[in-house]
Amino acid sequence: MYNTDCLYFGTLAQRNPVSRKAIQSLFNHQIKYFCDLNIRQDFFTKEIIELSLKTSDVLKINEDELILLNNLFLSNQYDLISSSIQIKNLFNIELLCVTCGENGSYLLRNDEIDHFKPAANDPIDTVGAGDAYAAVLCIGFISGWNIKKLNSIASNFAEKIVMIKGALPETDDFYTELKSL
Template sequence: MAKNIVIFGEVLWDIFPDGNQKLGGAPFNVAWHLQAFGANPLLISRVGVDDLGLAIQTKMQAWQMTLAGLQIDEIHPTGTVKVTLEKGQPQYEITADCAYDFIDHQQFPPLGANFWLYHGSLALRNAVSQGSFRALQQQADQIFFDVNLRQPWWTAVTINSALAASQYVKLNTEELTLLTPEFASIDLAINHLLSQDSLQQIILTAGEAGASLYTQGDRQQISPQKNTTVVDTVGAGDAFCSVCLLGLTSNWPPSLILERAQAFASAVVGIRGAVSEDPHFYQPFIQAWRL
């Protein structure tokens, strides 16, 4: 298994209508899952000097995640998101000007060579974190871009720039349509993206319809099991993405990546929130995959 994975972006608290708070942020969720699977990622993010920030540090330490890339911001608060569920689908109200918007590249720990870089979209909304990301981007060996568009916190210019620098991309069908409105079909849009720059592989998720993995001239597809129990879909895409990244860095074949990513995402939608704090939740996958 490849060990040198750097995760850049937001860590925050998802706050549900009943007042329940769950750890969140796509990069954090991916890092949390990867840690459970033994990949030991380095999370580069930023939290405030507040109770929520301290709670994140405590949770990370309990999960044996390194704090080397977690910066402390004395001005801006730890990130929060109000989550509401409409017909089972999450809707997000994302607080602006949080600590993760001000990630400082001068505070990066030593990164080593030949690392994989994972990032999403949200932490690119602010010029400070975006500038720090650009500095990190130039050092990465391989880049995995998890497109997670949250209105109004993205622009086509920023997303297209990130796409042009990435080798691997994950997005859903709605995001694909938003980014490529000029194309009449999914296949045309995918082919257009794959024909550009350095992009080698696109993973397209479609909820209940499953997911597809595209490379030049090839497509593999998988559907979820029909007996999947759904508590909420918060973090389902992050769960899928974490296993895709694990598989890519471990040289699994594409069909196996899809199969395992779908199985894990189906398990995560059966719990409240994006991650489980119970190590036993991960054990069946660790044993089945022989990690």
């Protein structure tokens, strides 16, 4: 594997057999694996999800995806915290993130749970918010941030993204605060 600390991947990119084989060929190296599940339509199988979860050190999902995982892999009634803990433990995931839209996000690591809900604003465009959150989550995870810092910085950055049109800021000035961390 090239000089990298973490491989970011998802299930959506694995819907094509060629890209799935390419992604899965990168598994089993001595790096961290960050899975952004991204369940969309019928572009997934239980087997692809299971292999992705078994490989993941970090898992980012939304609440709908957590409900799906609960139905696929757990035999209990859905509960956000309980189901999150069970999925984290079942697949030996180091850091689990559940995003809940305007209700904030939950991070679980070891026996710690953090919930962060950014200040309420009227979003302009939500495209890119999940990816923005995931990018900061990955940086913070690799940098060893505690989960409170990690969740608040990632959430606040995603909140800034939803306050602009489109997923990408027009200037690099947007990233100044992140660069100082």
